[in-house]
Amino acid sequence: MTASLIAGARRDYDNGAGIASYLTDLDGLHRLIRERRDAGYERKERLNEFLILGHFWADTCGNFGATTIGYRYSEPIAWMPDALPRVVESERLLSLLPRLTITSTFRPPPPTSTNLCSECGRGWTIANCHDNEVRFGRNDERIFRHKRCAQLHEERESLRELQEIASNAGLDRAVLIPIPGEYDRTGHRTWALLCTPWGDVKIGWRKRVINIDWTDMVERAGAGLEYEDRARVRSVFDGNELFKDDQTTKDATHVHAWGNAKAVEYLRAIYAAAREHGR
Numbered sequence: 240m241t242a243s244l245i246a247g248a249r250r251d252y253d254n255g256a257g258i259a260s261y262l263t264d265l266d267g268l269h270r271l272i273r274e275r276r277d278a279g280y281e282r283k284e285r286l287n288e289f290l291i292l293g294h295f296w297a298d299t300c301g302n303f304g305a306t307t308i309g310y311r312y313s314e315p316i317a318w319m320p321d322a323l324p325r326v327v328e329s330e331r332l333l334s335l336l337p338r339l340t341i342t343s344t345f346r347p348p349p350p351t352s353t354n355l356c357s358e359c360g361r362g363w364t365i366a367n368c369h370d371n372e373v374r375f376g377r378n379d380e381r382i383f384r385h386k387r388c389a390q391l392h393e394e395r396e397s398l399r400e401l402q403e404i405a406s407n408a409g410l411d412r413a414v415l416i417p418i419p420g421e422y423d424r425t426g427h428r429t430w431a432l433l434c435t436p437w438g439d440v441k442i443g444w445r446k447r448v449i450n451i452d453w454t455d456m457v458e459r460a461g462a463g464l465e466y467e468d469r470a471r472v473r474s475v476f477d478g479n480e481l482f483k484d485d486q487t488t489k490d491a492t493h494v495h496a497w498g499n500a501k502a503v504e505y506l507r508a509i510y511a512a513a514r515e516h517g518r
């Protein structure tokens with residue numbers, strides 16, 4: 240009888256002590272993930288549910304996911320993963336602490352012992368393998384990064400993209416200053432101020448559009464002017480006029496650009512108005 244058949248007979252992958260015996264290193268964790276998947280998906284065994292290492296969730300069907308633990312309607316409890324035993328039957332935990340909410344997402348499995356972070360070049364161990372974000376590359380390959388590394392990568396890409404938009408719009412001398420994104424459902428994407436002698440333009444991604452806001456330029460251009468001159472300056476910069484042919488969200492000092500090329504076009508128009516009428 241082979242070792243895997245013996246393990247299968249004892250169903251080590253489906254009881255607390257058995258599961259703990261896999262958790263010596265990342266390879267063991269991945270063996271556990273494979274064996275539970277085979278049991279659930281191929282042999283149609285109904286499995287027990289476990290919280291593993293405080294960060295992972297193994298369900299009744301052989302799925303394996305990431306988990307966060309919190310009280311209902313509140314933030315995850317940061318100390319909980321370290322305080323829990325390495326293997327917990329989720330039903331037992333919930334019977335002890337019924338107000339606990341365990342939220343799980345079935346993402347790709349954690350990195351293996353051969354994966355390296357594409358940002359910092361370091362790998363993972365079983366102790367920190369929950370600290371990962373995965374993206375799929377062009378050939379569907381998995382690209383892993385630590386969470387902080389993923390954030391840095393995202394922010395660098397975002398700033399690089401905004402710099403490129405600015406340069407293509409003729410604002411290559413504008414000083415680009417990163418600011419926190421003002422649309423948080425996209426994740427960490429950083430926004431930026433494009434600082435010019437005529438004022439700052441705030442630019443950054445919302446979900447599918449690039450938000451462009453030139454309020455600062457208009458205020459500078461109108462500063463100290465009497466009412467009529469100020470109204471004239473405002474009309475020169477008015478987004479409703481500048482972009483009247485485009486069906487997009489716009490007002491006097493801001494516009495949504497559908498894609499990089501549109502953002503370049505709008506920035507050019509705003510910058511032209513600033514150079515002609517700005518101060």
Ligand SMILES: [Zn+2]
Nearest residue numbers: 356359385388
């Ligand atoms: Zn990293």
